[in-house]
Amino acid sequence: MGSATTQALAASTDALAAASGLNLDSAAELFASARAIGESAQLSGALADPAAPAEARSALVSAVFAGVSAPVRSLLITVAAQRWSSVSDLIDGVEELAIRAAAKAAPGDDIAGELFGFSRVVAANPELELALGSRLGGASAKGELVEKVLGGSASPATVLVASSLVRMPRERRVRQVLSRATDIVSAQAGRAVATVYTATALSAAQETRLRDALARRYGGEISINQVIDATVVGGLRVQIADDVIDGSISARLADLRQKLAS
Structure with a gap:
């Protein structure tokens, strides 16, 4: 992680800590925003462009994400105003905010423990790991598979985090993604x-x-x-x-x- 990203992530997490009115819907909006940025090379490149003025990057976020809730839009504007070391780091940053927002919205749930438990289920089932990690499956189908596997055995926050993450693996292994999320949830607590x-x-x-x-x-x-x-x-x-x-x-x-x- 570059020094620019370290500072950008610190500023973004500070903004999350100070934000009010966040709930699981907010976390879902942040996950959707991370996917939207990751799926558009033009948008992600513009937001991570260090040569572009911070005001221009913030204005772009305001325009593109005009439909999200005010607290989430404010967080995304904060993210866009920072300088990130790479496009990947910027997307990781939004994803981390989404995970932290889910944890913040459900402080009484054992999200970290449930994510770890799900990672062990994945590790013990090669077919499940292949289905979730394959490039051939659609993102929505993978998310629905996670929702079906977790069913009523995990909290809504855990289901949201796990199903959202498998929808955007970005060349990462499923267990790697779940392990990172477990660490982020624990750090939030x-x-x-x-x-x-x-x-x-x-x-x-x-x-x-x-x-x-x-x-x-x-x-x-x-x-x-x-x-x-x-x-x-x-x-x-x-x-x-x-x-x-x-x-x-x-x-x-x-x-x-x-x-x-x-």
Whole structure:
């Protein structure tokens, strides 16, 4: 992420935090706006053009997105007024605002946990992953498939986020898109996500102790997502962002084999 995008994203998320009147419909409008920008090379190029005055980019947004609600149009104007490092970063920025808006509209829902759970369902079903990731399927059909799979098992906010994201993969793998969304939802709630790989599921007490230990180490609230992985053998492997804490028996055995071979 370039420095221009970092600053642009910070300004955009600040605008989202200050916005009032946002709901799930607003999030849906933002997702639709991201798709519209991504599907038009002319529009996306104009909005990401660093040579164009900020006022001209904002005026273009006002004209193109005149039909969206006032809070969403205001957010898009803020986005357009920023300088982004690339067209892709600008679209990512609008998409992130949409995800954050959904999380903001449903603070009591476990959106991050449900997105993670759906990503595990996708990982365990190659046919589903292929259907959602194939270039041959239509965007609407993919969104409807997600809605059917999640059905009544997930909150409306989770269904909106997941179904909207598969409609605009933009050369990204489905699980990659869902993982990014999980991190964004957690960040909106002020939490970091720890993915824990373990041979057997942690008990409630073990999960609480691990969460408390990670919170002390990283200085903030932690959300834990468990992945049952038989190759871990015993112990745990924990990943938070780019940090990996590998206390698994398999890692110790690999380390021992390496030492014996050297």
